[in-house]
Amino acid sequence: MERIQKIIAASGLCARRKAEELIAAGRVRCNGELVKLGDVAAETDEILVDDAPLPAVGKFLYLMLHKPRGYVTTLSDEKGRKTVELLVRDCGQRVVPVGRLDMDSEGLLLLSNDGAFVQAMTHPSHVINKVYEALVSGYAPGKERQLAEPVVLDGYRIRPPKVRLLWVKNEKAALEITIHEGRNRQIRKMAALCGMQVKRLRRIAEGAVRLGDLPVGKWRFLSEAELQMLKCESTREQN
Numbered sequence: 001m002e003r004i005q006k007i008i009a010a011s012g013l014c015a016r017r018k019a020e021e022l023i024a025a026g027r028v029r030c031n032g033e034l035v036k037l038g039d040v041a042a043e044t045d046e047i048l049v050d051d052a053p054l055p056a057v058g059k060f061l062y063l064m065l066h067k068p069r070g071y072v073t074t075l076s077d078e079k080g081r082k083t084v085e086l087l088v089r090d091c092g093q094r095v096v097p098v099g100r101l102d103m104d105s106e107g108l109l110l111l112s113n114d115g116a117f118v119q120a121m122t123h124p125s126h127v128i129n130k131v132y133e134a135l136v137s138g139y140a141p142g143k144e145r146q147l148a149e150p151v152v153l154d155g156y157r158i159r160p161p162k163v164r165l166l167w168v169k170n171e172k173a174a175l176e177i178t179i180h181e182g183r184n185r186q187i188r189k190m191a192a193l194c195g196m197q198v199k200r201l202r203r204i205a206e207g208a209v210r211l212g213d214l215p216v217g218k219w220r221f222l223s224e225a226e227l228q229m230l231k232c233e234s235t236r237e238q239n
Helices: 004-010 016-024 085-091 115-122 143-147 186-193 224-238
Strands: 028-030 047-049 062-067 106-112 130-137 162-169 172-179 197-206 219-221
Touching: 004 016, 004 028, 004 047, 016 028, 062 085, 085 219, 106 115, 115 224, 130 186, 143 162, 143 172, 172 186, 186 197
Parallel strands: 106 197
Antiparallel strands: 028 047, 062 106, 062 219, 130 172, 130 197, 162 172
16 A cells, blocks of 8 residues: 555656645545545555546656647646647647646647656756747847846846847847746746837747657657757756
């Protein structure tokens, strides 16, 4: 017999602390009964999280999704909005987003059922580079240099981003922006401080993994080489 939060974590669905939060929120059942913190179960017991069975132990999946605009980066939404879960439910396992990509943004989103991988990739000390293409309005010459300066957002001083001007047409421009932290709506807030408005935002790379030509709304498995590069980058940054 094992504590149920430990069984959930061992399945790779999420980290142990998150499993405890799921139990406390009344989202876990064992053999049809609501689970409380501290409850134990056997291997043969049926454990459901949000009415879905745990993934098979040892079968970890690592996915890249080309998230479209208009989808929220959650598995369920109390407002009834479309979620990324709808786009990856045919992968064969219940996977969770690795980090966030806001509803109005699109591009590369990683998902996995490996709790240790998700925790490592989203740890506060993990500052892997994330590359975006941003279409902005309100551009004027020199604003790309202003955007590259370090600023304080929501009380946090961000690392200086890298900014490359791709093209300009009147007061519209396309910028390639590389950030490290990936804080909530970070690029939109950075642009606003420079008097620009982000009209479209697409993430094209995370670390050494690139979106490439993956069609919008489609997903694929990460290659072993891509996975190892992400794991190495995660370990290096946290150390």
